[in-house]
Amino acid sequence: MTKDSIREKVWDKMIDEKVGRFPFPIKGRIPNFKGAELAAKQLFSLSIFNDAQVIKVNPDSPQLPVRTQLLKDGKTLLVPTPRLKDGFIQVKPEDVPKGEEKKAASLSHINKYGKVIPLIDLPTIDLIVVGSVAIHKDGRRLGKGEGYADREYAILRELGQPLVPVVTTIHSTQLVASHIPIDSFDLTVDWIITEKDVIKTGSQYEKPTGINWSRVTDEEKKEMPVLMEIFELTKRR
Numbered sequence: 001m002t003k004d005s006i007r008e009k010v011w012d013k014m015i016d017e018k019v020g021r022f023p024f025p026i027k028g029r030i031p032n033f034k035g036a037e038l039a040a041k042q043l044f045s046l047s048i049f050n051d052a053q054v055i056k057v058n059p060d061s062p063q064l065p066v067r068t069q070l071l072k073d074g075k076t077l078l079v080p081t082p083r084l085k086d087g088f089i090q091v092k093p094e095d096v097p098k099g100e101e102k103k104a105a106s107l108s109h110i111n112k113y114g115k116v117i118p119l120i121d122l123p124t125i126d127l128i129v130v131g132s133v134a135i136h137k138d139g140r141r142l143g144k145g146e147g148y149a150d151r152e153y154a155i156l157r158e159l160g161q162p163l164v165p166v167v168t169t170i171h172s173t174q175l176v177a178s179h180i181p182i183d184s185f186d187l188t189v190d191w192i193i194t195e196k197d198v199i200k201t202g203s204q205y206e207k208p209t210g211i212n213w214s215r216v217t218d219e220e221k222k223e224m225p226v227l228m229e230i231f232e233l234t235k236r237r
Contacts, residue, residue, distance in 0.1 A: 006142055014031055014173055015027075017173055020033060032062045033195075035194075038195040039062075039170065039193050046191070048127055054076045056127070056152075056156070057128075057129040058079070064105055068105045077091040078123075081116060088119075125164055133145075134180065135189065136175075136180050137175065140182050147185070150186055150208065155226065157210045167191040184212070213231070216231075
């Protein structure tokens with residue numbers, strides 16, 4: 001099966017089993033799902049979450065409970081800007097009044113509580129949480145097909161960020177037995193958290209170590225100024 005056919009199969013299954021949740025349609029996006037709070041709660045029981053002080057989380061709806069709780073727990077949140085236009089937004093817990101954590105963690109209000117920070121000022125990240133469309137138990141992952149999670153990870157590694165655990169929270173219907181094709185730029189996950197289970201993948205697939213500049217076009221550098229910024233930074237190094 002191709003990557004796209006696996007995505008379509010998962011989206012269709014979620015629709016058939018009525019486990020998708022607003023925003024609709026779930027096709028073409030990281031799907032929100034019934035039980036997202038339960039999956040997040042499973043994550044909160046793990047030491048990799050409790051020991052982390054700076055956590056990078058994708059901005060999609062099913063990971064809102066994760067973003068909310070980490071702010072409640074006094075941790076620092078990093079969220080990529082839409083389509084990586086400006087890099088990453090940092091929200092510090094001390095800048096969020098008590099009771100407003102969910103609002104601060106939402107994409108529509110996050111800029112009122114956080115700010116875009118220069119790449120050279122990114123704090124050391126302890127944990128990465130990504131959304132997914134389909135996941136194999138060995139850690140192979142499919143996003144919605146635009147490659148942002150893969151590129152965000154490559155950017156962080158290019159900037160010298162350390163290897164840290166990568167987690168995804170999904171609905172159990174998003175687990176697939178099909179062979180997921182994998183490329184050198186694909187990000188794999190170390191932990192899969194569903195509304196039912198916690199799965200340590202023990203993934204044997206190597207994660208990206210940085211940006212493959214041969215795959216970055218001049219047009220992409222214009223669309224994502226952050227890429228040009230990193231390119232200039234690495235040249236200066």
